[in-house]
Amino acid sequence: MENTYLSELKEIKVDEGSPLFDKTNMFYKEFPSDFRQIRYFTLLIVQTAPLEIKEINLLEQQISEIIKNAVKHGNKCDPERKVRVWYSFSPQHAHLVVQDEGDGFKDLEKWNDFNRKRLELLSRHDFENLQDFVSYRTQLSDDNDGGNALFAALEYWNGGFVFNTKRNAVAMLKKYPQKRQGISVE
């Protein structure tokens, strides 16, 4: 069988020209970088999403990760620095742009390399060596950093996950399968 992990290899891209950065008709909110309020800020955004895409908290959880990265890794929890969020939801999609005032995700290429190795090990079911690739850590990581949020993000945001040139803004799109309309007839 073809290698399923590598055949669908996904990478974090840098592409400021991506249509995902088009903010036309999107809602907007901004927050101070208060670590204690990350889940609350996330709820304020997610509450505008239609019920059918709030599926089992997953949308909330995925958005919360991106806001956490902006607050903690981007703005270093400095309450003077803002996190800006543009968002739009429908039963078929969730589209967000999250921007912080930090120096940008400098380790992006290193992260992609790390993720490639992780996927190679997974494809070989090499769980012994996977041990060293389950969590992406840098010198700035602390005990509460799971080091795995972006692995899931790349899988979840199936319509794209791209950074701007400065790498302090990320745009993402999730497409949901269209549910069949109407009443079923026996």
Place this chain on the structure above:
Amino acid sequence: MELKIRKNGENYIIDVNGEMDLYNSYKLKELVMKMLEKKVERFIINLENVDYIDSSGIGALIYICSTIKKMSMKLIITNIHGSVKKVIELTKLMGYFPITNSIEEAIQQMDE
């Protein structure tokens, strides 16, 4: 998040209640480390009453799993469902974590 420990033979079952998020996941890590200090060798982490987990929660489970593996102790994570299962699947860790569908199955596997 609330943590309760119960004993079944040699197995220590940790029932996790509530959300495993960026504010509280460290508590589970701390509890397991304390239990290891007290020479507990067999852990079953029951996630039946956990409906929300984020990367910090997954990170705590990774830390616990790798520490217990290194010490050659035993761990099983059980009753994963809903978004918890989805997040573990998105992270592609279903094959990495030792997982069972029920506590009974976990106890049976511990004895094998």
